[in-house]
Amino acid sequence: MEVLIGDPYRLDPLRDWDGRLRECNRDEIPGLPSSDGEVFFGLKRGAPMKIIETVKEMQAYAESLRIAGKKIAFVPTMGYFHEGHLDLMRNGRKQGDCLVISIYVNPTQFGPNEDLAKYPRDFERDRKMAASVGVDVIFYPPNEEMYPDNYQTYVNVEGVTDNLCGLSRPGHFRGVTTVCCKLFNMVKPHVTIFGKKDFQQLTAIKRMVIDLNMDLEVVAMQTTRETDGLAMSSRNIYLKPEERESALSLSRSLKMAKEMYNRGERDAGVIVNKVRTFIGDHPHARIDYVHICDTKTMKDIERLGGEAVIALAVRVGAARLIDNYVFGDPLEI
Amino acid sequence: MEVLIGDPYRLDPLRDWDGRLRECNRDEIPGLPSSDGEVFFGLKRGAPMKIIETVKEMQAYAESLRIAGKKIAFVPTMGYFHEGHLDLMRNGRKQGDCLVISIYVNPTQFGPNEDLAKYPRDFERDRKMAASVGVDVIFYPPNEEMYPDNYQTYVNVEGVTDNLCGLSRPGHFRGVTTVCCKLFNMVKPHVTIFGKKDFQQLTAIKRMVIDLNMDLEVVAMQTTRETDGLAMSSRNIYLKPEERESALSLSRSLKMAKEMYNRGERDAGVIVNKVRTFIGDHPHARIDYVHICDTKTMKDIERLGGEAVIALAVRVGAARLIDNYVFGDPLEI
Secondary structure, eight states, X not given: OEEEESOGXXXXXXXXXXXXXXXXOGGGSTTOOSSOOOXXXXXXXXXXXXXXXXXXXXXXXXXXXXXXXXXXXXXXEOSSOXXXXXXXXXXXXXXXXXXXXXXXXXXXXXXXXXXXXXXXXXXXXXXXXXXHTTOSEEEOOOHHHHSOTTOOEEEEEXXXXXXXXXXXXXXXXXXXXXXXXXXXXXXXXXXXXXXXXXXXXXXXXXHHHHXXXXXOEEEEEOOOBOXXXXXXXXXXXXXXXXXXHHHHHXXXXXXXXXXXXXXXXXXXXXXXXXXXXXXXXXXXXXXXXXXXXXXXXOOBXXXXXXXXXXXXXXXXXXXXXEEEEXXXXXXXX | OEEEESOGGGOSOEEOTTSOEEOOOGGGSTTOOSSOOOEETTEETTSOEEEEOOHHHHHHHHHHHHHTTOOEEEEEXXXXXXHHHHHHHHHHHHHOSXXXXXXXXXXXXXXXXXXXXXXXXXXXXXXHHHHHTTXXXXXXXXXXXXXXXXXXXXXXXXXXXXXXXXXHSTTHHHHHHHHHHHHHHHHOOSEEEEESSSHHHHHHHHHHHHHTTOOOEEEEEOOOBOTTSOBOOGGGGGXXXXXXXXXXXXXXXXXXXXHHHHTTOOBHHHHHHHHHHHHHTSTTEEEEEEEEEETTTOOBOSBOOSSEEEEEEEEXXXXXXXXXXXXXXXXXX
């Protein structure tokens, strides 16, 4: 089923989010421009946002764009947007003629004891936020479209997923690379934009794209942070007010690591120990891991030489928070 | 490096197969038509055959065809062609505007004790045979293009690869599905043609294409046989003359199974036992497996009801031969 929101060529009827057709007035449609504007591939640019729920329609639309010589930029997400997502979309808006995002909470990347059921979802909120940054298409497939009966194929990136979250969350990266492979085959993008906050995920996606010869550019973006330094995450809503100070231990310890590096420290063990001690002094924080790794292989290193990342996973109350810093990158906290 | 064979727009020079440029005459070029014929995307249709050795060039060429609205048909092969390969190509010729084949002996689908090193190869012979059936592009990548350093990504189709050759050849199907996923991303076909001789492989490829949402049609073709019934295979060259009679036990036992089925036998065990006894009576034949399976799941079945296949793997001398029969299909022996 395809729903066109505010397409000027068929303004009414519009669908409710429960799928029922209803009549509506022009001013009910968010983001509809007052003038007609530039015609863009049958849709008015910047105005109507397409919502597609089936693989077949997504592929047909993507193929029609590609044949017309349009460049497709793609931001895959699990929804419940924050400024970090919007920054990825703003970047995507610049990269392509058509900006597609997906909203799908992918069950195969959650472990049996993880937060799949309570992961925050709010499509109506997401839809408005996406429209505000000029998204052209939201791909919003239901589970039956993604994993129909008899589903049995998985994409495994080996080496780079062994360490860090690969140890704490067995099967997680298999779920991530599989769903991204599927989404890339559905959306057929020329360029895809990922955040550096999930650094190991980014590394695995880059590796998959190279190894499986996907004809696709992967663009990485710096982590977007709250003004107090906390890396933005949909999971930050799990934090209670009294846990906030402990949650800040992640970004603050990264700043500490950066300063040690800038003062000439090259012994990874020394930096890791300082960071562990600092985080460990916070009452609500339980360290899952602190590693310094080579950014290409994600293997632990002893001395800082080539491009390296310090990566943290820390439980603060009900939230499992991750953050990282690539030595030499900017870190504005 | 890209080599154009007999492109009428740059007839000379032509490259030797060791890569040296040389001058040649028009009549040296296999398959060049006497008249100019129809212009096809900058090449003369039916005449010159393109040989592409890099992923980058293959993708760029495929993309240019797709943007021009041309339909790409693709036959992946390991070379050393026989009539079975040529039948796949003849079918592919009808399916698309551009027929691409690949020749690549894929190391990741061979086990450590298998015949990778001695697998037959003859590119010059293959090139001429491909030209004779109207192939437009041979994609002929070296190992470095397919599996560069740090390669670490694999596509696993689970259920359907557990039984049969999945038991005898651990890792084999992982290699097959991985290399096909890569080749599909390189060649960007609209349709791909596989033979039914490798029935479990066909099932795994179909499953991968569905599960990973590859926008691609998989066409299956009946097994091509020698006049005596032996299923064509590049590995038949391993057979010694005195082993030929034993090799025929495969197709003859399938004919026997077909006749039992046509007479009303529905007990899979009864058919399997008859077949095992028949093959076992041949002096050079050592049975690897005889199974009757559901064609969708590749799980053993006890009674014939839905679509079912009898699949055999038998060692005859140095050759490991496979053959199968889908009950209800034609079997011309």
